[in-house]
Amino acid sequence: MLNDLSLLAPELLLAAAAMLMIVAEMARASRLVLAIGILALAASTVLTFAVLKADTTVFGGTYRIDTIAGWAKLILLPGTALALLMARAEIAGRDREGSVYSLIVLVTLGALMLSGAGDMMVLVIGVVLTGLGSFALVAYPRDDAATEAGMKYLVFGAVTGSVMIYGLTFWFGGSGSTLFSELGQLSGQMLLSIAGLIAVIVGLGYKASLVPFHFWAPDAYDGAPISVAAYLSVITKAAAFFAFAQVLRDLPREGGWPLALALISAATMTYGYLAALVQTNLVRLIAYSSVAQSGYILMGVVALGVSPVATPAILVFAAAYVAMNLGAFAIVMVAGRSLENLQGFGRLCPWLGGAMVMFLLSLTGIPPLFGFVGKLYLFMAAIEAGYLWLAVIGILNSVLALGVYLRMVVPMYRSADSAAAGPVGLPLAAVLALTAAATLGLGTLAGFLLP
Numbered sequence: 001m002l003n004d005l006s007l008l009a010p011e012l013l014l015a016a017a018a019m020l021m022i023v024a025e026m027a028r029a030s031r032l033v034l035a036i037g038i039l040a041l042a043a044s045t046v047l048t049f050a051v052l053k054a055d056t057t058v059f060g061g062t063y064r065i066d067t068i069a070g071w072a073k074l075i076l077l078p079g080t081a082l083a084l085l086m087a088r089a090e091i092a093g094r095d096r097e098g099s100v101y102s103l104i105v106l107v108t109l110g111a112l113m114l115s116g117a118g119d120m121m122v123l124v125i126g127v128v129l130t131g132l133g134s135f136a137l138v139a140y141p142r143d144d145a146a147t148e149a150g151m152k153y154l155v156f157g158a159v160t161g162s163v164m165i166y167g168l169t170f171w172f173g174g175s176g177s178t179l180f181s182e183l184g185q186l187s188g189q190m191l192l193s194i195a196g197l198i199a200v201i202v203g204l205g206y207k208a209s210l211v212p213f214h215f216w217a218p219d220a221y222d223g224a225p226i227s228v229a230a231y232l233s234v235i236t237k238a239a240a241f242f243a244f245a246q247v248l249r250d251l252p253r254e255g256g257w258p259l260a261l262a263l264i265s266a267a268t269m270t271y272g273y274l275a276a277l278v279q280t281n282l283v284r285l286i287a288y289s290s291v292a293q294s295g296y297i298l299m300g301v302v303a304l305g306v307s308p309v310a311t312p313a314i315l316v317f318a319a320a321y322v323a324m325n326l327g328a329f330a331i332v333m334v335a336g337r338s339l340e341n342l343q344g345f346g347r348l349c350p351w352l353g354g355a356m357v358m359f360l361l362s363l364t365g366i367p368p369l370f371g372f373v374g375k376l377y378l379f380m381a382a383i384e385a386g387y388l389w390l391a392v393i394g395i396l397n398s399v400l401a402l403g404v405y406l407r408m409v410v411p412m413y414r415s416a417d418s419a420a421a422g423p424v425g426l427p428l429a430a431v432l433a434l435t436a437a438a439t440l441g442l443g444t445l446a447g448f449l450l451p
Contacts, residue, residue: 007051007058007065010044010073011112017041018105025098033098034088037105041081048073061179062119064246071315072115072242079235079322080108082431086227086330089428091140100140104231107133111239117246120168120178126243127164127203130236131157137232138224149216149223156216160206167199183250190254197257200247201264208240210298211268214291221287226337229283230329233290238318241294244301245314253305258385262302266393269295273400280339282332282408286325289363289404293321296394299378303385310381317374319442324362324371327435331356334424339411346412352424353412355436360405362439365398370442 005012017040024032052070057063084101091097110129117123135157139150172178174192175185186193206213221229251257272292279285300314307313331352335341346353362371375398382391424432 007054007056008063009050010047010077011109013047014040014044014077014105014109014112018102018109021098021102021105025096025102028098030092030098030101033101034084037084037101038081040105041077041084041108045074045077048077057118057181061181062122063113064116064118066116067311068242068245068315069112069116072239072318073112075238075315075319075322076108076111076115076235079238079326080104080231082326082434083227083231083235085427085431086230086326086333087225089425089431090225090227090333096140100137100225100228103133103137107137107231108235111235114239115242115246117243118180120172120180123243123247124161124165124168126239127161127207130207130239131161134232134236137228138220140225140228141223145223147223149220153216153220156206156213160202160213164199164203167196167202170199171196180247180250183247184252187252187254193252193254194256197251197260200244201260204240204244204247205264208237208244208294208297209291210264210294211271211291214268214272214294217291218284218287221290222281222283222337226283226329226333229287230326233287233329234322234325237290237294238297238322241297241301241314241318244298245304245311248301249304258302258306258387261298262382262387262390265295265298265302266390267295268292268298269394269397270400273397273404276404277400277407281337282335282339282341283337285339285404285408286328286332289401290325292397292401293325293363295397296375296378297321299382299387299390299394302387302390303381306386307381307384309377309384313374313377313381316377317371320362320370320374320439323435323438323442324359324369327355327432327439328359328363330428330431330435331359333428339408342408342411344412344415346409347415352432355432356412357409358436358439360409364401364405370439373442 017036021033021036048070051065054065056065084104087100091100107130110126113122113126117126135150135154138153139146170192174189175182209217269292272288276285276288279288297317300310303310334352335345362369365372365375379391379394
């Protein structure tokens with residue numbers, strides 16, 4: 001028991017910090033709430049290094065301490081800290097400010113549970129914990145747009161979550177266990193395997209905003225504060241893909257799930273970019289862009305169990321995605337929500353304009369940026385798994401992505417007469433500096449460190 005608890009030190013510390021944050025918010029000490037959150041996230045990140053090389057489970061196999069769970073912490077925890085700084089820059093001084101910080105940390109705790117889930121019940125708890133907090137975060141502004149977005153998000157989440165829970169019972173009935181490690185018992189039971197698979201795709205596909213479960217994303221991102229939209233677009237989404245990896249690596253491939261996910265991957269990346277091409281609202285444009293990026297990450301899940309590059313590909317691209325998408329949203333916080341707000345922005349603010357161009361090129365997959373390295377590994381994994389056609393579709397969509405992001409870049413360097421940039425305080429400046437450094441520097445570093 002004590003050994004199990006020591007392996008769970010990062011999660012336990014974060015859970016304790018979340019409780020302290022709630023208490024501090026009762027005293028309306030929002031700065032203290034933020035400080036506790038940042039310190040806890042930093043301490044949990046440091047504690048993760050002690051278990052990074054572990055490959056074991058705790059509490060009877062229900063929670064995994066392995067490569068995916070370990071690196072997920074190193075991606076999700078720092079990403080959450082950056083999201084907290086973005087939230088501080090946007091909502092400082094408002095009512096219930098500390099509640100936002102507390103909810104963000106609680107949602108991240110659920111994201112960690114998804115990333116290490118070794119059991120159906122842990123998966124369900126992770127989905128519920130990330131969902132409930134996210135619904136409240138989206139509805140935080142209390143205006144009509146936020147309320148409508150929160151309701152859509154809630155209804156969609158309730159339906160897809162219920163479908164997933166129902167479908168998991170088929171896996172339990174076929175394998176005789178709630179542990180994912182026992183899913184090999186479904187070999188030869190194709191109908192049960194497919195029934196559970198469909199349900200899991202619905203439940204996690206909603207959280208990852210995969211087509212056709214993505215409809216909530218543009219409205220939720222647009223109705224929420226920009227910092228919340230940025231957080232949901234990276235943390236809960238990355239956690240959903242880590243959960244996909246934990247679940248499907250034990251599921252027999254004879255049920256045909258790789259082909260099903262490959263088709264969803266192709267549809268997701270294509271639809272996301274086509275929809276983004278006609279957007280004039282920057283938040284909705286990036287929302288559809290994030291839908292397309294989900295299709296790319298899914299390529300790594302398709303290759304699980306066949307390509308040795310599959311797991312590193314998911315982790316590298318997830319890390320790159322967190323950095324470049326948070327950075328892009330941070331620029332939107334400065335420039336404004338409309339595409340018209342970018343008119344002349346690059347001339348008025350050369351450093352911020354240059355950072356935005358870098359984030360967008362990284363999202364496209366231009367070398368030597370971090371996004372390029374992630375996409376390269378995803379393409380390698382898909383090809384090694386026998387899905388050359390999927391890699392080709394991914395490459396073609398990268399060309400389409402360039403058209404999407406040029407719609408943002410070109411206006412930035414036109415006349416600066418109408419451009420007006422908001423203030424860049426210390427929290428937001430820190431976010432921009434760290435995400436830019438990661439996007440520019442980690443691409444080259446990852447190329448040297450990973451096989």
